[in-house]
Amino acid sequence: MRFFHQKGLLARRSYRASLPPTLMGLATFSLVLVLFGGVVYAAAVPALIVQNPVIQSVVESVTASRDESADAADSSSQSSGSKSFSSGPVASSNSGGVSFPGVSPLAASSDNPDISSDSSNEEESSSTEEPQDNSESGDGGSQNPVPPSDGGSDGGNSQPPVQPGPDADEDASFRDVLVGYYNNLAPHAQTVSNLYAQFNSNCLSTDSDLRMSCFSEVNTEFNALMALGIEVQNLAVPNGSAYAQKYEGINTLYSDLTSATAVLRRAWIINVSMENPSEHQADFMAPILENTGPDGKIIPLSDFEQRYPGARP
Structure with missing residues (x-):
């Protein structure tokens, strides 16, 4: 009998200490909104990071440097691994975005003395491209030729031309x-x-x-x-x-x-x-x-x- 009395007392105290149903519903709804907002924010953060121009430039620079390192390692392994190769690997290495100032792919392959003799078309094309490549790799002398001095054409006579007399x-x-x-x-x-x-x-x-x-x-x-x-x-x-x-x-x-x-x-x-x-x-x-x-x-x-x-x- 005493046990039931104590149990009823605890029930009354817990009932008095519990929140009203309205407040309990609002608390539960707020907690759900907070959890939902956190999920939405977590999903939107990567898109916001990608759209940031500063972060994009950093990502692009890191990606470009990584591609250059990979292409450089690939080209060095190809040059040291075999002495006989075709124009396919050279073209693929230059199509990756790595440029060499003053040197074109044909000129780089034609300068190699170990190219196989069966690719005659490539040798002809490379031989025709070599004068252009030499002019590009030089100091620009062929593109901007130095004009001849005045003394070479008129014997060193630098006097102004004689004005014609009056009619x-x-x-x-x-x-x-x-x-x-x-x-x-x-x-x-x-x-x-x-x-x-x-x-x-x-x-x-x-x-x-x-x-x-x-x-x-x-x-x-x-x-x-x-x-x-x-x-x-x-x-x-x-x-x-x-x-x-x-x-x-x-x-x-x-x-x-x-x-x-x-x-x-x-x-x-x-x-x-x-x-x-x-x-x-x-x-x-x-x-x-x-x-x-x-x-x-x-x-x-x-x-x-x-x-x-x-x-x-």
Whole structure:
């Protein structure tokens, strides 16, 4: 009786200490989910490792090095094991991904003196490939040949080629143009000389209209000489022309006449601004005296007289 009493007491205590059915079901379900998740994760880990690019590169490098070691051992065993072999093993050893810079399979087999004589086609093909292989295994001299020196073809003459002279018709036309500009120099030189003489006669006149008219003539001649000088400067001189120096001389002559007229023009500008120029003779004569040489001649006109005879084309 006492035994049954104790057993009932234990049953009541275990019932009180046990979890409710709902909590027990949730615990069991959670445990199943954990176990299932662990199985799924264990199955997915290898695929994740394979997809990792870093791990893939490491695996590929290890695989390549292993293949190279195996191919090297295979080729060394074949070369030491037998002296008579066909092209089959050579082709298979090179098809495994191992490359030899500068040496092709045919060239490597043809260089072996112990190849059997019955493979005549292979020997012919290897003999035709040997020049190419030698060029590849060398330092690239045959692919990039050194050009011959200049002295081998022209006897060591390193001077630049002589430029051809100008066309005869073109140079003749250029001379005709220069002759036209040269012929215009004499009339303009005479005009400038007359304007200087006119200045000496009328610079002290009290007639302002007369002096203004003289200044207008000088200004017109100055503008005409400026325009002609620009035309001469813009002439296209043929390359290597025989009249290049004549052109330079004519250009200088027009510059001399323009400068001489500019001196006279400055003197008239000062002169016409005065009612009685005789009282200010030193002022309007200053530009002329500044351009007068020791011989008493205007310096640009003196230079013109010296250059003019030898400038004709």
